[in-house]
Amino acid sequence: MPLEFHDMSQEQQGGKLKLAIVGHEKNGKSWLAATGRKNVLFHGFDQRSEALSGKKGVYELTYVDPQWPKQPESAQNFLTTLGKLEDSLDLSKLGFKVPEGTLVRTNVIDSVQTFAQAFQRYALYNSKDIRRELTIGSMKVFLPGGWDAWNAEMVPVENAILRLLALPTDTIIVLHETAEETADSTSEKPRFSGRVGVFPVRYQRLIKYFNEVWRVKLTQSVVNNKSAYLPRVYPLPNYEFDCATAMDLDATEEPNIEAMISKSEHRRLAAGLPGNISIAGRGLPQIDLQSESSKNKLLVKI
Amino acid sequence: MTTIASKADKPFSFYNILPNGKIEFFVDASLLKSFSLCESYFHLKHVQNLRQKGYGSVMPFPMAVGSWWSEVMEMFYNCLRDKAELTPQMIQDFALSAWVKVGLDKSALADPDKFATFGDVAGAYLMLMEYYNSQYIVDKQSWKIIAVEEGFGLKKEVFIGETPRVVVYWIGKPDLVVVENDRLTPVDHKTVSRIDGTTISKYKPSTQMPGYVYSCEVIAKSLGYDVRVDRCVVNVCSRTRPSDNPRSGKKRPRFIRAYPNFSREEIAEWKKDVLNKCERIAHCLKTNEWTWSETTCHNMYMRQCDYIKLHSQTPSSRDIVLLADFMQQTPWVPYRVKELDD
Numbered sequence: 315m316p317l318e319f320h321d322m323s324q325e326q327q328g329g330k331l332k333l334a335i336v337g338h339e340k341n342g343k344s345w346l347a348a349t350g351r352k353n354v355l356f357h358g359f360d361q362r363s364e365a366l367s368g369k370k371g372v373y374e375l376t377y378v379d380p381q382w383p384k385q386p387e388s389a390q391n392f393l394t395t396l397g398k399l400e401d402s403l404d405l406s407k408l409g410f411k412v413p414e415g416t417l418v419r420t421n422v423i424d425s426v427q428t429f430a431q432a433f434q435r436y437a438l439y440n441s442k443d444i445r446r447e448l449t450i451g452s453m454k455v456f457l458p459g460g461w462d463a464w465n466a467e468m469v470p471v472e473n474a475i476l477r478l479l480a481l482p483t484d485t486i487i488v489l490h491e492t493a494e495e496t497a498d499s500t501s502e503k504p505r506f507s508g509r510v511g512v513f514p515v516r517y518q519r520l521i522k523y524f525n526e527v528w529r530v531k532l533t534q535s536v537v538n539n540k541s542a543y544l545p546r547v548y549p550l551p552n553y554e555f556d557c558a559t560a561m562d563l564d565a566t567e568e569p570n571i572e573a574m575i576s577k578s579e580h581r582r583l584a585a586g587l588p589g590n591i592s593i594a595g596r597g598l599p600q601i602d603l604q605s606e607s608s609k610n611k612l613l614v615k616i
Numbered sequence: 617m618t619t620i621a622s623k624a625d626k627p628f629s630f631y632n633i634l635p636n637g638k639i640e641f642f643v644d645a646s647l648l649k650s651f652s653l654c655e656s657y658f659h660l661k662h663v664q665n666l667r668q669k670g671y672g673s674v675m676p677f678p679m680a681v682g683s684w685w686s687e688v689m690e691m692f693y694n695c696l697r698d699k700a701e702l703t704p705q706m707i708q709d710f711a712l713s714a715w716v717k718v719g720l721d722k723s724a725l726a727d728p729d730k731f732a733t734f735g736d737v738a739g740a741y742l743m744l745m746e747y748y749n750s751q752y753i754v755d756k757q758s759w760k761i762i763a764v765e766e767g768f769g770l771k772k773e774v775f776i777g778e779t780p781r782v783v784v785y786w787i788g789k790p791d792l793v794v795v796e797n798d799r800l801t802p803v804d805h806k807t808v809s810r811i812d813g814t815t816i817s818k819y820k821p822s823t824q825m826p827g828y829v830y831s832c833e834v835i836a837k838s839l840g841y842d843v844r845v846d847r848c849v850v851n852v853c854s855r856t857r858p859s860d861n862p863r864s865g866k867k868r869p870r871f872i873r874a875y876p877n878f879s880r881e882e883i884a885e886w887k888k889d890v891l892n893k894c895e896r897i898a899h900c901l902k903t904n905e906w907t908w909s910e911t912t913c914h915n916m917y918m919r920q921c922d923y924i925k926l927h928s929q930t931p932s933s934r935d936i937v938l939l940a941d942f943m944q945q946t947p948w949v950p951y952r953v954k955e956l957d958d
Contacts, residue, residue, distance in 0.1 A: 385757065385796075390797060393846065393847060393877050394846075440754060443750055444872060459866070462872060465816055473820070
């Protein structure tokens with residue numbers, strides 16, 4: 315392989331935003347994700363689509379599993395949507411009543427916890443050996459029976475998120491947070507390190523795929539001379555959480571992704587550096603999905 | 617060399633030389649896997665069709681149980697397809713008739729310890745009964761059976777690609793094709809020694825699974841169904857019955873399902889890989905040079921290569937070994953096509 319020389323100060327980053335948003339419930343994670351580059355497509359597993367009502371350029375596909383004894387299908391429906399997105403990013407082709415040519419620019423998984431539960435429900439329903447069953451009246455509840463059940467969930471979840479990251483769109487995942495426990499912590503005597511971590515802890519493994527890891531937290535602010543707790547974004551690492559960003563941002567930001575991208579872009583341009591994630595989608599690679607196979611161009615007819 | 621060829625079977629060759637000089641291939645996952653393991657093994661097994669004498673009657677334990685499982689699964693899902701009610705008595709009949717059909721008594725004589733651990737016929741019945749208890753209801757509710765052990769590809773249904781040197785078609789015989797929630801899904805049955813934490817992630821990357829997925833979509837489209845097939849089910853079964861009282865306190869599963877799914881890009885990559893491999897096979901056929909991969913001599917599916925006895929002798933004496941220990945067999949026929957037979 316020949317040597318390649320890169321002056322990193324002049325290197326442009328990939329045009330795609332790969333963002334993991336971490337935060338407590340009701341701290342504004344979904345709201346922040348909805349400020350992504352339009353059109354934003356939410357893959358909603360939390361059944362909370364009303365939280366985003368009134369947002370322009372935001373669309374949601376809500377995945378709902380039928381009640382027992384029917385087979386759960388939301389995980390498989392998501393994979394079908396993913397297949398359709400790989401063919402075309404046109405929202406009209408997904409079934410939305412929008413003009414043809416309304417393209418998805420940002421995909422959001424809201425939230426990873428419920429997304430993973432959908433995959434687990436499907437696996438538990440189909441494989442009796444990996445589950446425990448609770449019978450409540452005429453209904454059965456399936457619970458994971460051990461590590462095989464967790465594996466049956468984690469493998470397809472990671473695979474699905476990597477497929478989503480391969481799309482020529484921004485990708486945002488929403489993760490919950492939890493207080494990080496120390497090594498000597500037990501369920502009887504829990505001990506905490508004072509830091510926060512991702513919940514479920516097993517999805518810490520997804521963080522490495524995302525350049526941007528931002529924490530959202532309700533923070534005391536003064537608005538019109540009145541104190542209020544408002545969501546604020548923390549893109550830089552601090553003592554509580556190992557946030558990460560490749561953008562030029564402050565320690566605390568207003569929750570607006572497009573504005574944050576723009577701010578970083580202007581700062582870099584002012585400093586004579588190439589922009590990282592371009593303003594208003596300028597940096598998004600224009601990929602013609604029909605000729606996607608050109609990447610794998612063969613000397614042959616396929 | 618001894619030639620045993622049944623006159624009833626038309627000899628099948630996985631390659632033909634076309635009038636324009638190109639080589640036309642009909643390949644499946646098992647063929648390409650053999651080539652990837654060792655070119656020399658591939659040459660002896662699939663081009664020369666040489667087999668060890670007595671090999672067919674004494675299958676090793678994993679292969680014997682795998683063949684038996686394939687037979688019983690075919691009967692099991694044929695019943696589901698025909699909407700016949702399965703009963704424990706039928707399960708017993710399936711287990712026994714497949715045991716006789718596959719000739720497992722001979723294999724059990726050759727490998728008594730492993731078969732004793734497995735439980736012989738009783739162990740086989742128990743395995744199928746446990747599967748019935750675990751999966752019958754759920755599969756009956758969720759799956760509409762479309763095809764059981766139906767072969768495809770010999771009529772050139774699944775075109776993979778063409779280069780200046782080769783034309784490639786995919787062939788196969790998926791264990792099962794089902795419709796689950798309006799999605800066409802191929803299913804493959806696998807037997808493994810035991811199920812562990814890595815079992816469900818073993819089916820990606822794979823040559824076999826994308827082959828089934830792509831073929832199902834191509835065939836469905838040729839029949840007028842505009843469907844997207846992008847996933848399959850691997851129905852995994854452990855040959856070893858997990859302990860009821862494991863040290864860890866958590867009983868291991870005997871049956872588990874993996875759901876590999878494939879993007880368009882992955883399918884395109886798979887097609888490219890199949891073409892590349894066929895190009896290499898074509899090169900080997902033309903030059904008659906088959907590289908010997910010594911790493912597989914002692915590790916061919918956890919045992920020695922069938923041809924190790926041949927390759928461990930000095931080249932001049934290999935003809936003697938060939939005559940003594942090997943015979944040429946009729947090439948394996950993936951499935952019968954009535955029109956082609958006629």
